[in-house]
Amino acid sequence: MTYCLGIVLKAGLVxxxxxxxxxxxxxxxxxxxxxxxxxxxxxxxSILTAGNLATSQAVVTRLTQAVGSGQPGEDIALxxxxxxxxxMVGERLREVMDKDGKFVKPYGDATSSFLVGxxxxxxxxxxxxxxxxxxxxxxxxxxxxxxxGETKYGKPILDRTLTPDSPLDEAAKVALLSFDxxxxxxxxxxxxxxxxxxxxxxxxxxxxxxxxxxxxxWRALRTAYGEGLMALVESLPRPxxxx
Amino acid sequence: MTYCLGIVLKAGLVxxxxxxxxxxxxxxxxxxxxxxxxxxxxxxxSILTAGNLATSQAVVTRLTQAVGSGQPGEDIALxxxxxxxxxMVGERLREVMDKDGKFVKPYGDATSSFLVGxxxxxxxxxxxxxxxxxxxxxxxxxxxxxxxGETKYGKPILDRTLTPDSPLDEAAKVALLSFDxxxxxxxxxxxxxxxxxxxxxxxxxxxxxxxxxxxxxWRALRTAYGEGLMALVESLPRPxxxx
Numbered sequence: 001m002t003y004c005l006g007i008v009l010k011a012g013l014v015x016x017x018x019x020x021x022x023x024x025x026x027x028x029x030x031x032x033x034x035x036x037x038x039x040x041x042x043x044x045x046s047i048l049t050a051g052n053l054a055t056s057q058a059v060v061t062r063l064t065q066a067v068g069s070g071q072p073g074e075d076i077a078l079x080x081x082x083x084x085x086x087x088m089v090g091e092r093l094r095e096v097m098d099k100d101g102k103f104v105k106p107y108g109d110a111t112s113s114f115l116v117g118x119x120x121x122x123x124x125x126x127x128x129x130x131x132x133x134x135x136x137x138x139x140x141x142x143x144x145x146x147x148x149g150e151t152k153y154g155k156p157i158l159d160r161t162l163t164p165d166s167p168l169d170e171a172a173k174v175a176l177l178s179f180d181x182x183x184x185x186x187x188x189x190x191x192x193x194x195x196x197x198x199x200x201x202x203x204x205x206x207x208x209x210x211x212x213x214x215x216x217x218w219r220a221l222r223t224a225y226g227e228g229l230m231a232l233v234e235s236l237p238r239p240x241x242x243x
Numbered sequence: 244m245t246y247c248l249g250i251v252l253k254a255g256l257v258x259x260x261x262x263x264x265x266x267x268x269x270x271x272x273x274x275x276x277x278x279x280x281x282x283x284x285x286x287x288x289s290i291l292t293a294g295n296l297a298t299s300q301a302v303v304t305r306l307t308q309a310v311g312s313g314q315p316g317e318d319i320a321l322x323x324x325x326x327x328x329x330x331m332v333g334e335r336l337r338e339v340m341d342k343d344g345k346f347v348k349p350y351g352d353a354t355s356s357f358l359v360g361x362x363x364x365x366x367x368x369x370x371x372x373x374x375x376x377x378x379x380x381x382x383x384x385x386x387x388x389x390x391x392g393e394t395k396y397g398k399p400i401l402d403r404t405l406t407p408d409s410p411l412d413e414a415a416k417v418a419l420l421s422f423d424x425x426x427x428x429x430x431x432x433x434x435x436x437x438x439x440x441x442x443x444x445x446x447x448x449x450x451x452x453x454x455x456x457x458x459x460x461w462r463a464l465r466t467a468y469g470e471g472l473m474a475l476v477e478s479l480p481r482p483x484x485x486x
Contacts, residue, residue, distance in 0.1 A: 152428070154399075232472065
């Protein structure tokens with residue numbers, strides 16, 4: 001399994017991915033599920049992947065290899081908007097599925113899904129999800145985050161706290177709390193977390209950090225949240241006595 | 244879908260169920276998914292149901308009709324312990340599946356699952372889950388709650404706050420917060436909530452209440468929790484600046 005989360009705000013983007021890859025519980029590895037493709041000063045694109053690892057790596061490799069090729073429809077560095085980039089991811093996915101899908105099927109699910117977030121000069125930051133069918137949806141101001149993989153455990157905290165006006169570092173905090181909820185309940189989601197915090201109009205990939213489980217900030221955040229939540233629940237009104 | 248939750252504590256039990264039944268999004272009804280079978284002063288048993296409604300109603304009807312029949316293995320009022328009650332639920336489920344399963348299969352999933360919580364004099368409160376196969380597991384002091392139906396959205400708050408030593412009204416509060424998280428994210432889980440709060444050694448079914456969405460206590464709880472969580476997240480340490 002996997003957990004990837006994208007958040008799009010007026011202030012920027014938060015893109016986060018876990019690192020666990022597994023084929024059964026007895027075959028576990030750490031992989032990077034976030035790829036940044038950037039032209040400093042002009043465009044920054046983060047691609048997060050879930051699903052079949054061979055498929056998602058093949059898609060990302062085709063995309064990164066085509067950067068600088070000058071081929072329209074293949075070279076992300078030429079795309080004038082992020083919608084076109086998301087569609088390119090979908091196209092590469094369809095190509096890989098055409099080539100590998102029928103061979104992989106006897107062994108399991110060959111499909112992958114993707115989150116594509118970023119900013120291309122001239123546009124605000126945008127965020128898309130690419131489905132296994134290769135079609136795409138975009139996050140809107142009524143649903144400013146998208147998730148792929150194990151999405152449910154980490155969703156309530158996002159629903160309760162995020163709006164498109166949330167400050168960037170607040171959203172990054174909430175993203176880590178969402179990952180913590182998921183990590184506690186699903187063994188097939190695991191650290192480290194690749195966390196990319198992107199400020200609108202900065203056009204730089206510098207905001208990517210990798211948080212190990214023992215990261216002092218993440219530990220302090222987890223502890224303070226756990227204790228704060230216990231105190232909050234205790235402070236809430238008690239149910240009325242039985243009728 | 245459905246969400247049912249059982250919590251077993253030293254102080255007693257909390258058993259809670261939603262009310263939505265649906266066959267697709269265009270055919271929705273309210274049903275009661277909690278049944279209490281009690282002999283005041285001696286035993287109180289709550290049965291929560293998820294899955295195929297015809298199957299779960301058939302199982303519960305067989306169980307309630309057999310109360311007072313004096314038939315060992317069928318009359319819950321004769322069972323000397325809650326394990327035997329949970330096994331009886333499993334037996335009735337197997338009988339119903341034997342009878343109806345093959346007819347229902349062309350239309351969808353015929354199976355159901357159950358939570359069985361309660362206390363029989365001479366035992367502490369106990370809580371069991373009955374699987375679609377009719378076999379059962381018991382909650383322990385390392386996992387003092389069990390869930391059936393749409394379990395994921397409402398699990399993190401339970402993981403973070405419940406222990407076997409939690410006071411009964413704290414656990415009831417947390418149960419309602421867990422339902423709130425689930426209701427927000429899954430349209431096929433809906434109010435009212437049937438909430439049974441049982442104090443150890445009370446041997447009474449009086450603690451059953453039905454909370455409509457507009458229930459003043461539940462509304463106040465939701466609001467206070469939402470506001471408190473926003474304030475908590477804001478108070479947490481911010482991420483360090485990018486490396």
